[in-house]
Amino acid sequence: MNKTEKSVELFKEAKALIPGGVNSPVRAFRAVGQNPIFIKKGIGAYIYDVDDNQYIDYVCSWGPLILGHANPRVIEAVKKVCEDGLTFGAPTERESQLAKLIIDAVPAIEKVRLVSSGTEAVMSAIRVSRGFTGRDKIVKFRGNYHGHSDGLLVKAGSGLLTESIPDSAGVPAGYAENTLLADYNSLSSVEALFETCGEEIAAIVVEPVAANMGVVPPEEGFLEGLREITKKYDALLIFDEVITGFRIAYGGAGEYYGVEPDLVTLGKIVGGGMPLAAYGGRRDIMEVVAPLGAVYQAGTLSGNPVATAAGIETLMILREHPEYYKKIDANGERLAKAYEDKGYSVNRVGSLLSCFFTNKRVTDFASAQTSDTKAFAEYFKKMTEQGIYVAPSQFEAMFVSAVHSDEDIDRTIDVIRTL
Ligand SMILES: *Cc1c(COP(=O)(O)O)cnc(C)c1O
Numbered sequence: 001m002n003k004t005e006k007s008v009e010l011f012k013e014a015k016a017l018i019p020g021g022v023n024s025p026v027r028a029f030r031a032v033g034q035n036p037i038f039i040k041k042g043i044g045a046y047i048y049d050v051d052d053n054q055y056i057d058y059v060c061s062w063g064p065l066i067l068g069h070a071n072p073r074v075i076e077a078v079k080k081v082c083e084d085g086l087t088f089g090a091p092t093e094r095e096s097q098l099a100k101l102i103i104d105a106v107p108a109i110e111k112v113r114l115v116s117s118g119t120e121a122v123m124s125a126i127r128v129s130r131g132f133t134g135r136d137k138i139v140k141f142r143g144n145y146h147g148h149s150d151g152l153l154v155k156a157g158s159g160l161l162t163e164s165i166p167d168s169a170g171v172p173a174g175y176a177e178n179t180l181l182a183d184y185n186s187l188s189s190v191e192a193l194f195e196t197c198g199e200e201i202a203a204i205v206v207e208p209v210a211a212n213m214g215v216v217p218p219e220e221g222f223l224e225g226l227r228e229i230t231k232k233y234d235a236l237l238i239f240d241e242v243i244t245g246f247r248i249a250y251g252g253a254g255e256y257y258g259v260e261p262d263l264v265t266l267g268k269i270v271g272g273g274m275p276l277a278a279y280g281g282r283r284d285i286m287e288v289v290a291p292l293g294a295v296y297q298a299g300t301l302s303g304n305p306v307a308t309a310a311g312i313e314t315l316m317i318l319r320e321h322p323e324y325y326k327k328i329d330a331n332g333e334r335l336a337k338a339y340e341d342k343g344y345s346v347n348r349v350g351s352l353l354s355c356f357f358t359n360k361r362v363t364d365f366a367s368a369q370t371s372d373t374k375a376f377a378e379y380f381k382k383m384t385e386q387g388i389y390v391a392p393s394q395f396e397a398m399f400v401s402a403v404h405s406d407e408d409i410d411r412t413i414d415v416i417r418t419l
Contacts, residue, residue, distance in 0.1 A: 002385060006050040007038045031393040032377040037384070042069025044403040047389060055389035056408050060399040062391070063243050063268040066328070066351075067317060068403030074272050077313040081305050088305070094312060095303040101315045102270065102278060105251050108239070108260045112280030113289060114303040118242035118267030119147025121277040122205065124289075124297045125263045126151070128279070129203035129236045131288050131295035139193055139204040141184040143365030145212030146205055146240050146265075150175040184210055184364040185218065187225040198233040203263070205238040208253030211397040212243075213368040214354035215347045223259040230262075236285065242267035242277065243397070248350040249325060250318055256349075272314030274307035324402040325350070331409050332400045338413040351400035368395065379419060386415045 014021035022028045022036065029036040037049040045068050047057045060066070067074065081094075099112050115121050126138055138151070146152045153168045154176045180201070182189040194201060204226050210216040230237040239261040245252040246269040254260055262285055267277035280286060290296045301307075318324065328351035336348040336355075344355035347362055356362050357372040357379070376394040383390050388411075390398055 002053045003051045008035050010038045011035055026393055029392045032380045044068045045408050055387050056412060057389045058398045059389055059391050060401050063399055064273050066269050066401050068401045073317060074310050074313045077309045078306055081309040086306055087301055089300055092305055094308040098308045098312050106264055107251055108254050108264050109280035110283040111286035112278050115277050115299055116275045116301055118277045119149055121265040121267055121279040122146040122240055123149035125238050125265050125279040128288060128295050132285050133202045135200050135202040137178045137180055137201045139180045139182055139201060141182050141206055143184055143213035144207045144210055151179050154179045184216060185222050190229055194229055194233050201235045203236040203238050204230055205240055208239045209244050209349045211352055213365050213395050214356055215352050215397045216362055217347060217349050223257050227259050236262040238263045240265045246318060270311050271307055272310035274310040276307035276311050328400045328402055331404055334409050338416040342419055352397045354397055382419060388412055388415050
């Protein structure tokens with residue numbers, strides 16, 4: 001058993017001050033019925049909690065840290081810009097530098113706007129799609145997560161829930177009415193919606209690799225099919241690449257699968273660990289954004305100097321080291337195999353993977369829901385006790401970073417074998 005007294009104490013204090021003691025719900029470890037660990041620091045592939053336990057970290061801040069914790073070049077870049085001031089609310093050269101890196105990397109992006117969170121990026125991309133097409137409805141997939149903006153908190157969790165009802169209190173039903181739901185990997189469910197009201201649909205928004213119901217890869221032809229349907233009805237295709245961007249390939253899922261969406265959202269890795277995200281796409285579409293066009297979107301801290309410095313350095317390192325993608329892919333494969341050997345249902349795309357506690361193949365939200373979450377909670381406990389930190393929920397991804405060494409992977413596999 002790890003010693004966790006300090007974490008327990010800090011959580012108690014936090015709960016008195018912050019709703020649930022956390023600033024984002026999944027950090028509270030409720031799905032696994034445990035006390036969250038409070039982190040003191042991270043170095044490379046490891047995190048250390050306030051009770052001085054060390055863990056190999058496969059959460060990596062939920063995706064951003066593809067270079068691991070405290071990468072020396074990224075930290076140095078951040079330190080350097082801090083000394084010149086933290087924010088101006090006026091243009092800086094670094095914004096164009098980061099925009100150029102993004103445009104060079106992501107095939108579908110010709111122009112890009114920087115924002116501060118993935119939520120903001122997707123919310124803005126959807127507004128742009130509505131402004132551009134003059135249509136109101138959007139299609140999203142059950143089990144896909146696009147941040148917490150009102151119209152997107154809809155997924156009709158189980159068969160018992162009625163369609164298009166918000167998942168959250170405080171979201172007026174009217175906000176969700178324009179969000180139509182389809183099943184991931186089911187083109188026929190998308191076609192049915194377009195046949196009914198295709199002329200009213202502004203866009204399909206999709207995680208090209210779903211990673212917020214556990215990892216669920218697109219089946220062959222799925223993304224291509226979405227591209228065809230949207231073309232046919234003059235609707236836009238939005239890839240939410242907040243997780244997959246710079247992760248499954250430097251150019252993201254668009255590059256990996258060879259499908260070009262109209263708009264792309266980025267977050268997590270693009271900010272190198274700072275609050276920065278982006279949305280971009282076809283030039284003619286992006287030019288409807290203010291001040292050029294009629295779609296309003298703004299941000300006091302957008303393109304912040306410190307955040308852009310971290311993002312630029314992170315992308316430059318990734319661009320200089322294409323071999324990192326081979327390495328994290330190979331390590332992802334080794335971990336996947338270890339889980340498979342234990343009989344788990346495993347999904348993986350490159351360095352993104354999930355092991356599901358079900359004997360079903362997981363291809364959509366319904367099959368993901370067949371997982372035994374109690375068994376997951378036990379698994380999570382065993383992993384943390386042996387110094388392996390994975391996401392405290394069945395419905396999240398495991399992230400392999402470029403600094404996980406062969407020995408880290410060996411040690412993790414040894415633990416998996418004991419499960
Ligand atoms: C994390 C995530 C978001 C939301 O990003 P935040 O920065 O948490 O607001 C949106 N879409 C996807 C696919 C994500 O994984």
